[in-house]
Amino acid sequence: MSPDTGVLFRPFQIKSLSLKNRIVMAPMTRCFSPGGVPGENVAAYYRRRAEGGVGLILSEGTVIDRPASRNHPGIPTFHGDAALAGWKHVIDAVHDAKGVMGPQIWHVGSVPVSDTDWLPDGPIESPSGLLAPGAPRGQAMTEEDIADAISGYAKAAANAKRLGFDTVEIHGAHGYLIDEFFWEGTNLRTDGYGGATLPERSRFGVEVVKAVRAAVGPDFPVILRLSQWKPQDFSVKLAKTPDEMSAWLVPLREAGVDVFHCSQRRFWEPEFEGSDLNFAGWAKKLTGAATISVGSVALSGEFIAAFGGEVSQSAKLDELLRRMENEEFDLIAIGRSLISNPDWANKVQSGHATELQGFEAKLLGQLV
Numbered sequence: 155m156s157p158d159t160g161v162l163f164r165p166f167q168i169k170s171l172s173l174k175n176r177i178v179m180a181p182m183t184r185c186f187s188p189g190g191v192p193g194e195n196v197a198a199y200y201r202r203r204a205e206g207g208v209g210l211i212l213s214e215g216t217v218i219d220r221p222a223s224r225n226h227p228g229i230p231t232f233h234g235d236a237a238l239a240g241w242k243h244v245i246d247a248v249h250d251a252k253g254v255m256g257p258q259i260w261h262v263g264s265v266p267v268s269d270t271d272w273l274p275d276g277p278i279e280s281p282s283g284l285l286a287p288g289a290p291r292g293q294a295m296t297e298e299d300i301a302d303a304i305s306g307y308a309k310a311a312a313n314a315k316r317l318g319f320d321t322v323e324i325h326g327a328h329g330y331l332i333d334e335f336f337w338e339g340t341n342l343r344t345d346g347y348g349g350a351t352l353p354e355r356s357r358f359g360v361e362v363v364k365a366v367r368a369a370v371g372p373d374f375p376v377i378l379r380l381s382q383w384k385p386q387d388f389s390v391k392l393a394k395t396p397d398e399m400s401a402w403l404v405p406l407r408e409a410g411v412d413v414f415h416c417s418q419r420r421f422w423e424p425e426f427e428g429s430d431l432n433f434a435g436w437a438k439k440l441t442g443a444a445t446i447s448v449g450s451v452a453l454s455g456e457f458i459a460a461f462g463g464e465v466s467q468s469a470k471l472d473e474l475l476r477r478m479e480n481e482e483f484d485l486i487a488i489g490r491s492l493i494s495n496p497d498w499a500n501k502v503q504s505g506h507a508t509e510l511q512g513f514e515a516k517l518l519g520q521l522v
């Protein structure tokens with residue numbers, strides 16, 4: 155018998171954002187935007203997920219106006235007339251299919267990608283010129299660079315609203331620029347943007363959120379994506395206790411975050427010993443904000459192993475449904491399973507979850 159998936163299809167409202175269900179398309183970089191401009195193929199790809207019933211689409215990471223904000227020539231920018239016209243076409247196509255969408259605003263910091271030797275026009279930048287402890291990459295940002303980056307996030311958010319997007323997500327996770335400030339392993343600064351404690355190292359993130367909030371006004375929902383883990387080191391925990399997590403997240407919440415998007419590789423893994431709450435569960439409990447969870451929903455294997463060629467079979471939804479019934483978090487993001495099943499939401503809602511396809515990396519070779 156197929157499980158009762160009704161909890162996934164309850165509407166959700168926050169500020170000006172109304173969602174018909176709790177299913178979010180996770181941001182996934184696809185590198186199909188030559189010259190940084192998303193074209194017809196990108197619009198059709200997102201439109202297809204809207205037609206497939208997903209409640210909220212978060213775009214692939216799309217970068218702010220800094221010389222080295224991206225690390226691959228196929229990553230879309232979120233600045234410049236041509237790219238913004240491309241994004242306007244994307245949101246119009248999604249709205250036409252009754253979808254709801256926000257761009258994920260990004261700066262890669264000093265993180266490289268392995269499948270290209272392409273280099274950006276300007277110098278690679280990061281808080282202290284590091285990719286990881288003991289691994290130099292890029293140059294340390296000056297306070298002027300920092301101010302310009304903050305203004306880049308704010309301008310991108312203002313453009314998201316102007317183009318008609320329904321929300322905006324700031325990418326503060328996965329070892330990229332904002333996260334490089336959070337992490338003691340990559341932020342050795344001795345000015346006001348560094349420090350021994352996580353709240354001190356959060357100043358950059360807090361200033362980005364404040365600038366974005368000021369740019370979009372009080373009613374436009376702002377999502378912030380965070381992760382404890384980094385691709386540079388899966389074992390890192392920025393916050394080792396609930397108290398440390400509270401000291402990290404509450405200032406970000408007060409700066410203007412409406413929704414924390416708490417990235418885990420496996421959503422069912424407890425964040426701290428002694429409770430089975432996951433990261434999104436703790437973030438909700440500690441801040442009162444709405445939260446999105448993510449990580450290996452409907453799949454047997456996690457996404458980094460998938461990049462290495464591991465094939466994931468489709469997996470049951472029972473544990474997800476249990477946690478959502480308990481209101482541990484508000485929304486659930488689906489990544490790879492939405493690449494292999496554009497109609498994920500419609501399939502699950504109509505009782506056909508057992509027909510969901512698994513995932514393998516070769517699917518990333520084309521944008522469909």
Ligand SMILES: Cc1cc2nc3c(=O)[nH]c(=O)nc-3n(C[C@H](O)[C@H](O)[C@H](O)COP(=O)(O)O)c2cc1C
Nearest residue numbers: 180181182183214215448449450451457488489490
């Ligand atoms: C191809 C691919 C590209 C990704 N790109 C991004 C990205 O641009 N921004 C981001 O925050 N996460 C990115 N992620 C991580 C996903 O948003 C998601 O957190 C991860 O895939 C786990 O979800 P899943 O197990 O349902 O796939 C990417 C994942 C994949 C598979």
